[in-house]
Amino acid sequence: MHESGENYLETILLLEKRNGSVRSIDIARELNFSKPSVSRAVGLLKEAGYITVDKNGYITMTEHGKLEAEQIYEKHQMITEFLVRTIAVNREIAEQDACKMEHILSNETLDGIRSFLNK
Numbered sequence: 001m002h003e004s005g006e007n008y009l010e011t012i013l014l015l016e017k018r019n020g021s022v023r024s025i026d027i028a029r030e031l032n033f034s035k036p037s038v039s040r041a042v043g044l045l046k047e048a049g050y051i052t053v054d055k056n057g058y059i060t061m062t063e064h065g066k067l068e069a070e071q072i073y074e075k076h077q078m079i080t081e082f083l084v085r086t087i088a089v090n091r092e093i094a095e096q097d098a099c100k101m102e103h104i105l106s107n108e109t110l111d112g113i114r115s116f117l118n119k
Contacts, residue, residue, distance in 0.1 A: 003103040006072045007031070008041050009050060012059060013069035022059045075102040075110060082113045 011030055015022045028038040042059065045051045050065030061069060079098035083089040089097070105113075 004041065005045060005048075005050075006068075006103060007099075008038075008045060009061070009065060009069040010072045010076065012051065012061060013066070013073055016061070023057045024059070027059075072102060075105070078110065078113050078117060079105070081117055085117070 008027065008031075011027055012022050015026050015030060019026065024035065024038045024042050027033070027042070028035050031038070042051065042053065045065070046053055049062055050068060052060050052062060054060070076095075076098045079101050080091070080094045083094035083097060084091055
């Protein structure tokens with residue numbers, strides 16, 4: 001999955017936790033993207049089996065999609081916490097950097113961060 005797809009899944013997960021339900025317009029507002037861009041991305045996620053969309057436009061993650069989104073979000077949280085705790089990066093900056101880093105770090109590096117944080 002590409003970085004943009006991961007960002008969409010993570011956003012859907014967070015919106016679902018915050019609001020209980022998610023529609024394309026919610027994603028567009030959250031990410032400050034155009035409705036056509038979000039519609040295209042939602043279509044791709046649906047085709048790939050990560051989400052379903054009901055007749056009223058409500059988006060639900062499939063089991064596979066939810067697992068993927070939770071893994072992405074866990075990476076984001078781990079990296080943020082690592083930056084804050086180890087090198088005293090401001091949390092807001094750490095959040096922004098983690099959003100970029102979560103897509104490129106290897107599993108080995110993430111395992112190292114996880115081990116460090118669990119000590």
